[in-house]
Amino acid sequence: MPHVSITPGITLRRAVPADAQALADAQIRNKAHLAATEPYRDASYYTAAAQTERITQPQSATWVLDDGERIVGRVMLTGIVLGPLCSASVGYWVDADHRGRGLVPAALEEIARISRDELGLHRLEAGTLTDNVASQRVLAKCGFVRYGLAPRFLHIAGEWRDHVLFQRILHDDPPAHVPK
Secondary structure (H helix, E strand, C coil): CCCEEEECCEEEEECCHHHHHHHHHHHHHCHHHHCCCCECCCHHHHCHHHHHHHHHCCCCEEEEEECCCCEEEEEEEEEEECCCCCEEEEEEEECHHHCCCCHHHHHHHHHHHHHHHCCCCCEEEEEEECCCHHHHHHHHHCCCEEEEEEEEEEEECCEEEEEEEEEEECCCCCCCCCCC
């Protein structure tokens, strides 16, 4: 995937293993900012090796938001399943210094396009903490619809936290393996 301009000066591009150290640096730089919404991460997570593993793991795809000097965000599809489900979970974060600039909605729109047109996915899902109203607004703005609540879904900030679940249906065509 070529670089896609998300906003002036910010591009979205597929992450490659050579991005691992820059991703680790971005995670370190944003550790305090993300602590309230992300699971606990041990020290090994903040290394190039761990980030390389995340970039290259099967059934996932990672993109980075890049300002030309450093990585300022990440969007990741995990649990990519084809066949009759054709679905993935999407997670994202943006650098504390880049919040409120419309980066995540623009990136999610591009990821939805890629998921539909290039990956053949039917559906994307996302979950947010019940009190993460900003992320819920982003998802709604991007066409995600709330469809449920997952009690005690993830262990965050020392406790099992409930999450609001969202989905976006990308198309209603049959899966690629089924004749039309």
